Amino acid sequence: MIYIVMGVSGSGKTTVGLMLAERLQLPFYDADDYHSPASIAIMRQGVPLTDEDRLPWLNELAAALPAWEEAGGAVVACSALKESYRKLLMTVPHITWIYLDGTRDTILERLQARNAHFMPPVLLDSQLEALEKPAYGIHVDVSMSPEQIVNQVETKIKHMIPLSEFGVIGLGVMGKSLALNLAGHGVSVSMFNRHVAGKEEGIAEQVIRENPSFTNIKGFDQLDEFVQSLEKPRKVLLMIYAGVIDTQIDALLPLLEPGDVVIDGGNSYFKDTARRTQLLTSQGIHFVGTGISGGEEGARKGPSIMPGGPKAGYQLISKYLELIAARDRTGKPCTTYVGPEGAGHFVKMVHNGIEYAEMQALAEAYHLLRHMLQLTPAEIADLFSSWQTSGLGSYLLEITIDILRKKEDGELLLDKVLDQAEQKGTGGWSAGVALEYGVPYDSLSAAVMARALSAMKTERVQAAQLYGQQIKSIDVNQEEFVKQLKNAYQATRYINHEIGFRLMQQVSAQQSWDINFSEIARIWTNGCIIRSQLMEELAELYKTQQCILTAPDVAGRMRSWQQDFAYLVSQGMQHRVALPVMSAALNYFLGYTTADSPANLIQAQRDYFGAHTYRRKDTPSGEHFHSNWKV
Structure with a gap:
């Protein structure tokens, strides 16, 4: 996504843009840096630029935007005063316009307070005259502090982003491969990986950087933001070690709502899965213990999937499992509802x-x-x-x-x-x-x-x-x-x-x-x-x-x-x-294949030393006998 922070000179585009870029972990570009020396000289003299003066500048920025988007996005500070200017800049499909709006007095006061900028305060009126406020994008009042402005912008950005259909927690070999498998089948996916300083940092964002062709994946290292990015009922696949499943569930539960589905795709013991199924069911959440086999290649291209647990939960996720599963020789997905409780993990075991x-x-x-x-x-x-x-x-x-x-x-x-x-x-x-x-x-x-x-x-x-x-x-x-x-x-x-x-x-x-x-x-x-x-x-x-x-x-x-x-x-x-x-x-x-085994001797030994009794071949009723075997 390209975020263009626009407005007249002095509205705070650079300050807000820098802070927003840091929040979004994106590079920042200031359009002022792309003005030609001739244009800068004109503005220093207090003379406004004409449309003809601005055209090479706008074209240069427009040419740079696709590369910035290809690299993962950017925040750009650019006045973009007129609608015609903004149309020239729409060389990429994903632009969010952020308009910094304010009164003349507020902006003039800021212009008069700043030093060493080529744009003098005298040009403010010409900019306000040229300004065509956009009827779209995010509008914020510049009377707030820069931090308040960025907080508001960030909140509005989150509300603008479409929610993901499916979430994956744990981006090891299998988790990452399954997330990309889903995305490759057109499913919008949110990914979360824990943040461990010096060990696991920015894993989700790294997956996104390594797979720039996928525009339907989002990465998070904050669990609450990850959950908020999912459409309801939420569908969350856990691809983590069996030993930390309960810890992850404890962290996840307060963020979920009744009707959501949690899928454990790791190698969990089936009795643990049955216990977790009962726990989450008591809170209205479906827990689907799911065996997945195929290794890294299978997870990416099509594994065999063995889901078990509440059938209502399975039905909410079955179409996604069928999408990503391997196909048998007739073209049918290699997945099926195995049974209740821990049946899926049992079969995988x-x-x-x-x-x-x-x-x-x-x-x-x-x-x-x-x-x-x-x-x-x-x-x-x-x-x-x-x-x-x-x-x-x-x-x-x-x-x-x-x-x-x-x-x-x-x-x-x-x-x-x-x-x-x-x-x-x-x-x-x-x-x-x-x-x-x-x-x-x-x-x-x-x-x-x-x-x-x-x-x-x-x-x-x-x-x-x-x-x-x-x-x-x-x-x-x-x-x-x-x-x-x-x-x-x-x-x-x-x-x-x-x-x-x-x-x-x-x-x-x-x-x-x-x-x-x-x-x-x-x-x-x-x-x-x-x-x-x-x-x-x-x-x-x-x-x-x-x-x-x-x-x-x-x-x-x-x-x-x-x-x-x-x-x-x-x-x-x-x-x-x-x-x-x-x-x-x-x-x-x-x-x-032995009709008469020596197990009769074992049973006689058990009866000898422990009076465990035995059954007789000549008494088909099943009656049990005990003998004194001492000779």
């Missing part, structure tokens, strides 16, 4: 659990190929590329291929990465919930534990020296081994997804959330980290089936893969390759 297991399974496949078969990273990348085009296509496989080909100074960059996998906690949360609800979570839990074990780098190095054994290469038919690995990897993936979806099914049933699992798979077919061809299959499978492993087509494949699966895992572990996810997946599969 399980998504991350599956993500952990899928990443670990790929790492194990890579480890086997590189160290047992002694393949080069380039050869592994080529092999994975063939998998990518033969039914195993996935985003994670795609990025793994890129990683295996990335070099730095002629060397594989991957080999320079420290083997300590970090985590943000969502995988651990899902494992804890599985334990709480009594749902087997073998391979997904194993992936979490594998990361925890990788963090013990110093101890692992010492243990490797102590035991003195390294991974052994294997002399086998390479083509056959690769086939067995591919089958084991495919089987592991089916099991990983079965385990994740089973947890969602159990919790949904117990919480009465009524989650549609075909829809969950569908919105995971694009935008999210675990998008894959397999997910496309699951979106169809869950329309008619409740379990992946008992679906006829899947069962047929698993039967054909199970021998290779067991052989591959046994060979890998015999040759000192840790396979936590593949082995856990195999154990799950073997346990799941």
Whole structure:
């Protein structure tokens, strides 16, 4: 925006303009600095300029305005006395005129008090005679102090600015990307980021400067101004760390009104989301806990979005979520209403659990190929590329291929990465919930534990020296081994997804959330980290089936893969390759497909030492028994 402070000489244009520019954090330009030496000499003699004298000056200013606007805006002090002058200056679409109005006596007194200015008091009457007061813009009385004038102008500017449709708090990688995604779809967006001296300063304004093509974004570092910039009912997306959500909500609540919507788009624990939903509902505010997956690129170009909470709140924001979400193969947005309370964040948590297991399974496949078969990273990348085009296509496989080909100074960059996998906690949360609800979570839990074990780098190095054994290469038919690995990897993936979806099914049933699992798979077919061809299959499978492993087509494949699966895992572990996810997946599969398990012995042991009772096969009524097991 260009703000032109206008009025006759002595009205205070320069003083007010400088103060306003400082408030708005914009550069200031004084039009007097652009007068030619000849014009200045004429005015010093007490002779008013003619329209012909002013024309080159006005043209020079008009030519400068587009560059000033392109750079982010400016405050300009310019007399602009006539309407014809102002029309010449309208070379940019966004000009706010600020007219400083005052009586002749007030302005004359000011002119007589100032020194060393080329415009003498004697020219005031000629300026007042030429003045054509604008019927538009902001008009203020110059009898007030400069600070009062600027306060009034600033207030009127705020009232003039159109309100934004949507607000984003937190401008880290994801928050900034989502804000720009919204703006790119034509949504007017206000952005807020906290101000931390020396650490986080002017973040919102920086985003605006870095994206000058967006004219529908506004930045704030004052929370109250941010909230005031939003149209009602307000829609505020929080993209901040889970640990500070409550603090941000406490600061935000006094500024909100009943009917407003607060969206938590971070990785919050679903039970915390349920608690916050109840708290805000009691104050008439909708709290929509929303899982968002896709990383920086997904957030900017189209993520998978999993909203949960009060349906009335979801309906107020659904059109915005659908605008920015990825699209499935039919063009439908990869977002859907998941369910009440914390259902959205719960589903995102399980998504991350599956993500952990899928990443670990790929790492194990890579480890086997590189160290047992002694393949080069380039050869592994080529092999994975063939998998990518033969039914195993996935985003994670795609990025793994890129990683295996990335070099730095002629060397594989991957080999320079420290083997300590970090985590943000969502995988651990899902494992804890599985334990709480009594749902087997073998391979997904194993992936979490594998990361925890990788963090013990110093101890692992010492243990490797102590035991003195390294991974052994294997002399086998390479083509056959690769086939067995591919089958084991495919089987592991089916099991990983079965385990994740089973947890969602159990919790949904117990919480009465009524989650549609075909829809969950569908919105995971694009935008999210675990998008894959397999997910496309699951979106169809869950329309008619409740379990992946008992679906006829899947069962047929698993039967054909199970021998290779067991052989591959046994060979890998015999040759000192840790396979936590593949082995856990195999154990799950073997346990799941065992009709008579040794759990009868465990139940007998429990009854022996703790009188916990047991049920009998020959008594189908479900009656419980206790025996004296002492022989």
